[in-house]
Amino acid sequence: MNLDEVSARLTEVVGERHVLTRVSELLVYSSDGLPGYRKQPTLAVFPGTRDETIAVVRILAEAKLPFVPRGAGTGLSGGALADGVVLLGLHRLKNIISIDVENRRAKVEPGVVNLKLNRTVAPKGLMYAPDPSSEAACTIGGNIAENAGGPHCLKNGVTLNHILALTVILPSGEIVELGAEEGERDGYDLRGAFIGSEGCFGIALDITVRLIPRPQVIRTMLCDFTTVDAAARVTSAIVASGVIPAALEFLDGPMIRVVESSIYAAGYPKDAEAVLLVELDGLQEGVDADLETVRRLALDGGARNVKVARDEVERLRLWQGRKKAFGAMGRLSPHLVVQDAVIPRSRLAEILGRIEGIRQKYGVIVCNVFHAGDGNLHPNIPYNADDPEESERVHLAMKEIMQACVSVGGSITGEHGVGLDKMGYMDLIFDPVSLAAMCDLRDAFDPERRANPAKVIPTHRCREWMAAPSARASAKAVQA
Amino acid sequence: MDGSAIGARVGEGGAGVSTETVVASVRDAAGANERLRISGAGGWMTAGRPVQALRAVSLAPDKGIVDYVPDDLTITVRAGTSLADIFAATRVNNQWLPLDPPGASMSTIGATIATASSGPLAHGAGYARDFILGVELVTGKGDVVRSGGRVVKNVAGFDLMRLMCGSWGTLAVITEATLRLYAMPRVDRTFALRAPGGANGIEKLAAELRAAPLAALSMELVNATLARKVGLDADNFILVRLGGNENVVGVQMKTLAGMGEIVETDGVIWDKLSEAVSQPATFSLRLSGLPTAIGGLWSAAEQLAGNDGQTHSTFSRGIVRVTSNVVPDAAAIPRPTASQRVTYEVLPAQLWQSISPSVVGSRLSENVHDAYDPHRLLNPGILG
Numbered sequence: 001m002n003l004d005e006v007s008a009r010l011t012e013v014v015g016e017r018h019v020l021t022r023v024s025e026l027l028v029y030s031s032d033g034l035p036g037y038r039k040q041p042t043l044a045v046f047p048g049t050r051d052e053t054i055a056v057v058r059i060l061a062e063a064k065l066p067f068v069p070r071g072a073g074t075g076l077s078g079g080a081l082a083d084g085v086v087l088l089g090l091h092r093l094k095n096i097i098s099i100d101v102e103n104r105r106a107k108v109e110p111g112v113v114n115l116k117l118n119r120t121v122a123p124k125g126l127m128y129a130p131d132p133s134s135e136a137a138c139t140i141g142g143n144i145a146e147n148a149g150g151p152h153c154l155k156n157g158v159t160l161n162h163i164l165a166l167t168v169i170l171p172s173g174e175i176v177e178l179g180a181e182e183g184e185r186d187g188y189d190l191r192g193a194f195i196g197s198e199g200c201f202g203i204a205l206d207i208t209v210r211l212i213p214r215p216q217v218i219r220t221m222l223c224d225f226t227t228v229d230a231a232a233r234v235t236s237a238i239v240a241s242g243v244i245p246a247a248l249e250f251l252d253g254p255m256i257r258v259v260e261s262s263i264y265a266a267g268y269p270k271d272a273e274a275v276l277l278v279e280l281d282g283l284q285e286g287v288d289a290d291l292e293t294v295r296r297l298a299l300d301g302g303a304r305n306v307k308v309a310r311d312e313v314e315r316l317r318l319w320q321g322r323k324k325a326f327g328a329m330g331r332l333s334p335h336l337v338v339q340d341a342v343i344p345r346s347r348l349a350e351i352l353g354r355i356e357g358i359r360q361k362y363g364v365i366v367c368n369v370f371h372a373g374d375g376n377l378h379p380n381i382p383y384n385a386d387d388p389e390e391s392e393r394v395h396l397a398m399k400e401i402m403q404a405c406v407s408v409g410g411s412i413t414g415e416h417g418v419g420l421d422k423m424g425y426m427d428l429i430f431d432p433v434s435l436a437a438m439c440d441l442r443d444a445f446d447p448e449r450r451a452n453p454a455k456v457i458p459t460h461r462c463r464e465w466m467a468a469p470s471a472r473a474s475a476k477a478v479q480a
Numbered sequence: 481m482d483g484s485a486i487g488a489r490v491g492e493g494g495a496g497v498s499t500e501t502v503v504a505s506v507r508d509a510a511g512a513n514e515r516l517r518i519s520g521a522g523g524w525m526t527a528g529r530p531v532q533a534l535r536a537v538s539l540a541p542d543k544g545i546v547d548y549v550p551d552d553l554t555i556t557v558r559a560g561t562s563l564a565d566i567f568a569a570t571r572v573n574n575q576w577l578p579l580d581p582p583g584a585s586m587s588t589i590g591a592t593i594a595t596a597s598s599g600p601l602a603h604g605a606g607y608a609r610d611f612i613l614g615v616e617l618v619t620g621k622g623d624v625v626r627s628g629g630r631v632v633k634n635v636a637g638f639d640l641m642r643l644m645c646g647s648w649g650t651l652a653v654i655t656e657a658t659l660r661l662y663a664m665p666r667v668d669r670t671f672a673l674r675a676p677g678g679a680n681g682i683e684k685l686a687a688e689l690r691a692a693p694l695a696a697l698s699m700e701l702v703n704a705t706l707a708r709k710v711g712l713d714a715d716n717f718i719l720v721r722l723g724g725n726e727n728v729v730g731v732q733m734k735t736l737a738g739m740g741e742i743v744e745t746d747g748v749i750w751d752k753l754s755e756a757v758s759q760p761a762t763f764s765l766r767l768s769g770l771p772t773a774i775g776g777l778w779s780a781a782e783q784l785a786g787n788d789g790q791t792h793s794t795f796s797r798g799i800v801r802v803t804s805n806v807v808p809d810a811a812a813i814p815r816p817t818a819s820q821r822v823t824y825e826v827l828p829a830q831l832w833q834s835i836s837p838s839v840v841g842s843r844l845s846e847n848v849h850d851a852y853d854p855h856r857l858l859n860p861g862i863l864g
Binding site: 100102103104146147149157158160161170174176180182183184185186187188189190191192193195197200216236239240241242243244282283284285286288289290293343344345371374375376409410411412413414415416418422426429430431433434436437438440441442443444445447456457 | 550596727771823843
């Protein structure tokens with residue numbers, strides 16, 4: 001089957017409007033949430049129903065064509081980019097199939113937007129906990145692919161901890177049930193293996209998520225510091241105290257000033273070198289006591305001020321600065337590199353110092369905004385990708401920051417995924433045998449290696465890559 | 481004959497078990513085309529389908545803390561380290577791993593992960609799969625593989641850690657694990673709430689507890705037999721463990737008192753419960769379903785328990801477990817239905833094939849099995 005024939009077959013299934021083949025139409029899908037990469041799909045197809053999705057996957061299986069699943073395209077690792085292969089967009093599958101208030105679960109299609117789900121269940125006193133900063137646009141299917149986190153994962157856990165069951169179509173077209181909608185599932189935890197597989201294992205057709213009760217009260221406080229060190233130490237002190245904040249976020253001086261000069265100004269003091277945004281939630285009596293504990297720890301640790309949001313308006317404003325920080329950086333330059341390294345919490349002050357040294361060495365701007373409670377750093381470097389000299393300096397600085405984080409026992413990605421962007425760093429943290437074992441898991445789900453090809457694990461680390469020539473041959477056929 | 485190793489003749493346990501010796505054991509077994517029985521402390525060898533293996537490796541001697549930085553709230557331990565040892569090492573810093581499967585005092589962390597075992601703390605804290613940050617494994621091919629890492633948040637690479645949970649050693653031997661710890665609650669109190677007997681009464685009380693403003697660490701329903709063993713009256717009770725600061729525990733205690741007769745008990749009751757439900761039984765299984773279906777699940781389990789069997793339930797998760805020394809007639813052993821799942825733990829050997837031949841028989845599970853233990857060397861047949 002050549003591409004025209006595939007296109008015709010797909011058009012029969014989803015309709016003409018939902019198959020794109022012209023270069024001008026495909027341009028919009030040549031990038032995702034991470035600037036700096038451009039990859040052009042050969043064709044994009046957007047099924048509107050579960051049955052259409054099944055039919056599309058089976059046509060691609062018959063044609064042995066590789067494909068890249070894509071949700072809202074908000075990912076920050078280049079994982080949703082299709083380089084000369086088919087792009088399979090799932091954002092039209094946006095039905096909330098059912099909500100079971102008593103048993104605290106909801107069944108949704110993969111294209112349901114994270115915040116939409118939360119707004120729908122909120123009046124029933126429930127919430128879906130994972131809240132990536134892109135929650136207003138990102139989809140639950142994409143969250144599954146990336147095992148997405150978010151500021152509130154400190155207390156409630158990441159996507160993995162909130163998914164009960166999935167119906168998945170494997171790249172071969174076979175449909176499998178992973179996990180269990182009710183009760184326990186024996187055997188291998190394939191649900192766990194699938195979550196965070198970055199679109200390499202198949203496509204979720206429906207997802208049963210766990211909902212949790214909305215907290216009785218939420219209190220948000222802003223602690224500001226004149227040194228980064230003091231804020232880092234207070235972070236450790238809070239976590240060690242036994243108080244488990246719902247969120248514990250860190251913005252450094254440069255980041256504060258970018259946010260405050262933007263339309264997302266949140267009222268952070270511009271002369272501070274660091275602010276901590278601490279949110280506590282739960283039962284009223286418990287939160288009041290914990291708030292006092294945190295206030296004392298912050299002031300004893302050198303905080304200049306501790307401000308507690310008086311009402312919901314003020315609380316949301318404090319959060320706006322944090323959640324829109326990446327957007328605010330658009331003021332500085334046309335491009336942005338976003339890192340996602342994780343370090344042991346106890347090394348926070350040390351690593352922030354090393355990042356500052358690296359910033360000076362390469363003459364770049366680094367703005368830090370991150371999930372301090374989890375040690376999940378997001379050093380961001382704004383730059384102009386059209387300037388090769390600046391791009392090179394940024395690239396070297398980023399690599400050195402990553403090496404610094406790995407050298408203290410850290411990881412190269414906490415929530416954004418490996419995708420294309422971090423693939424080159426995989427060898428820093430995994431040996432060849434471990435990488436090969438991960439490839440083996442992919443092969444169990446997708447022996448032809450057609451789903452999101454050439455992502456996550458560097459291809460040269462996959463044993464017997466040559467033994468799966470169909471994927472390579474068909475990738476070439478599509479490119480031709 | 482139970483499910484333990486049959487005629488094991490090469491006991492490689494004892495001092496000096498390490499990743500290297502496990503690799504050697506796996507490779508030697510492969511070379512000799514003989515199967516390996518993998519175990520932890522050996523406290524639950526009757527569980528699972530019968531295993532035919534001529535060789536055995538116990539990970540229990542390979543114990544100890546590899547790395548523990550209290551400020552990071554993470555700990556890396558060898559697989560043979562007992563949960564009790566982890567508890568003792570972390571409590572000096574007011575930290576803990578909130579995991580309390582049956583027999584927690586002697587269970588090794590490796591076996592707890594491999595069998596996906598949990599206890600009453602699953603209500604508020606979750607399962608082993610929720611705490612694992614990293615693992616070192618020896619696969620059935622003799623490869624040493626690492627997945628995850630030592631930090632609390634990590635999405636680098638495909639997830640082999642979760643794959644180990646509930647794999648019962650059939651894919652790989654876990655040799656080391658890194659786990660997430662939590663700060664211990666400053667106040668930790670346990671109350672026993674008398675519970676009704678029938679399905680309707682249980683269901684109603686469970687619904688009230690679900691709706692109440694409670695954020696308990698544990699809520700475990702125990703039957704009269706168990707209640708007596710842990711020092712309560714011979715009646716159904718819900719044991720509720722409240723943790724946090726003094727205020728939050730106090731207000732929840734009042735909420736609880738408004739729902740029925742409560743008595744405060746010593747926290748040791750949880751150790752007694754863990755001990756009681758880990759006693760060797762000739763028959764044990766778990767029924768699970770939606771939390772709202774708990775009444776029916778409980779009644780079915782109580783019927784299986786008869787007069788002397790033990791029944792306990794983490795009802796918020798929809799799980800009921802029964803252990804007994806009386807094996808019911810084959811016809812009376814529950815089978816999975818649309819609304820009720822059954823996890824068989826201990827059955828007479830001859831019943832497995834007819835009742836639950838395999839839980840890893842799907843093509844996808846077979847593919848996964850082939851990927852890591854293509855020659856079926858490790859705990860062969862324990863999952864079917």
